[in-house]
Amino acid sequence: MAFEGLTERLQKAMEKLRRKPKVTEADLRETMREIRLALLEADVNFAVVKDFVKKVREQAAGAEVLKGLNPAQQIVKIVNDQLTELMGEEAVPLNKAAHIPTVIMMVGLQGAGKTTTAGKLALRLKNENHARPLFIAADVYRPAAITQLQQVAARIDVPVFEKGTDEDPVEIVRQGMEVAKQNHNDYVIIDTAGRLQIDEQLMDELANIKELVHPDEILLVIDAMTGQNAVNTAQGFDDKLDITGVVLTKLDGDTRGGAAMSIRAVTGKPIKFVGEGEKMEDLDIFHPDRMASRILGMGDMMTLIEKAQKNFDEEQARETMDKMRENTFDYNDFLAQMDQVTKMGPLENILKMMPGMANNPALKNVNLDPKQFAHIRAIVLSMTPEERENPDLMNPSRRRRLAAGSGRPIVEVNRMIKQFNQMRKMMKQVTNGNMSGMQNLFGGQMPGGKMGQMAMNRMARKMKKDKAKRIKKLRKLRKKH
Structure with missing residues (x-):
């Protein structure tokens, strides 16, 4: 996962500060040294690191910070603000033409994921803007490039304009634009050719388009x-084409993530989207403030909420909450929830969006193998309808039958049932505003220490308010009838 090493190093540096009753100049110098090393190890540009550390030191060295109340927290805030500023301060939306079609050129080197990203972007435009995009296949050099674009387009039901590999790319684009105008496509996405490295022929062709x-x-x-x-790639393309934005792909891979923190500072051009997965839905708007929060291990609740809103059915979620509160949550509900959670992406990525969970020891002990979901599903589907609706029926003989039916060891069946019962109990407590259930889950320790506890307490207060509103609404309805 991107930034994992950086997050761990920065959290350790900040934790040292938090443990000190008073922060001295020497403590600040040591922290700045840790931050500089952490950023350099994350592959952030040296000049960017130097400027970043200088700005943080200048703001943190003031007497009002070091001598004020809770200087460690103030320094964390300064680092967070500077990280946000470094990556662009706020999300930058796509430019949109005054008259259709809006034309988007996708450029980049081979292997960066240009064609797949074009598909992800088209799907996002379809889903969120109800757009009618058209692809233009302008990569006539790479073997099977047109076929790949057609396959991507077929998955999301978007038309492709192509003229094979014998036509000049500029002419293909010209004809494609005519087709887009005739068909009233509101977006045109041009999939241009890439090279293994920047060369004059590639740049001249892109400049002509x-x-x-x-x-x-x-x-x-x-x-x-x-x-x-x-x-270096960003600088090369920007010098020749004056790019309008960047899309970072494979940010979910085993990468140090320094590119995300350097590109805006070096080129002045915003990162507009990030790809964090292989599914066509895995393209997210880049929010610098949220990314800074994730880097510092403070979670990203806004993105988590947006993902949940996108993937969860509101009516079903309300019914599930009521079932949890009444302790009638059963295995059918459990399966439905599991399906919706898996749509949000890898479970470890979801957990790391919670405050304090980026490098939490409790998370490291959790088995996050995606195959576990398939095993759990097999066990649940081996139950009779009656057993799924009534979890308390699970006696030893039924458990042995489930093990045989699902092909899983009896130990695994017992563990799954135990975890289900613990989760049911915990969710009942949480939905009633009692956070002790969450504390028990983490061995008496709230995730992320004080920061995580504060976030969870805010969540609990919101749940209590929502519950009070529902009760008040119900009483009004009863009075009317």
Whole structure:
């Protein structure tokens, strides 16, 4: 996962400060040294690191910070603010043309994920803007590039304009634009050719396409795993094309993530989207403030909430909450919830969005193998309808039958049932505003220490307020009838 090493190093540095009753100049120097080393190890550009550390030191060295109340927390806030500023301060939306079609050029080197990203972007535009996009296949050099674009387009039901590999790419784009105007497509996404490295022929071709269509967006797709090379690539494309934004792919991979923190500072161009998965839905708007919060291990509740809203059925979620509160949550509900959670992405990524969970020891002991979901599903589907509706029926003989029916060891069946019962009990407590259930889950320790506890307490207070509102509404309805 991107930034994992950086998050761990920064959290350790901040934790040292929190343990000190008073922060001295020497403590601040040591913390700045830790931050500098952490950023350099994460492959952040050296000049960017130097400037970043200088700004943090200047703000944190003031007497009002070191001598004030809770100086460690103030320094954490300064680091958080500077990280946010470094990556762009706020999300930058896609440019949109005054008249259709809005033209988006996808550019980048081979292997960065340009074609797949084009598909993800088209799907996002379809789902959120009810758009009718058209792809133009302008990569005539890479073997099977057109076929790959057609396969991606078929998955999301978007048309492709292509003229094979014998036509000039600029002419293909010209004809494709005519088709888009005739069919009233509101977005045109041009999948251009890439190279293994930047060369004059590639850049001249892209410049000619730009001159022909005057695109509203030139999105540079960069593989986050290329580290410092990503910054050099961004500079090369920007110098020639004046790109409007960057899409970082493979941010969920085993990468140090320094590119995300360097590109904006070096080129001045915003990161507009990030790809964190292989599914067509795995393209997210880049929010610098949320990313800074994740890097510092403070979670990303806003993205978590947005993912939940996108993937969870509101009516079903309300019914599930009522069942949890009344302790009637059964295995059918459990399966439905599991399906919706898996749609949100890898479980470890979801957990790390919770405050304090990025490097929490409790998370490291959790088995997050995706195959576990398949095993759990097999066990639940081996139950009779009556057993699924009444979890208390699970006696030893029934458990042995489930083990045989699902092909899983009896120990695994027992563990799954035990975990289900613990979860049911905990969720009943949480939905009633009692956070002790969450504390028990983490061995008496709230995730993320004080920071995590504060976040969970806020969640508990909100649940209590929502519960009070529902009761009040119910009483009004009863009076009317």
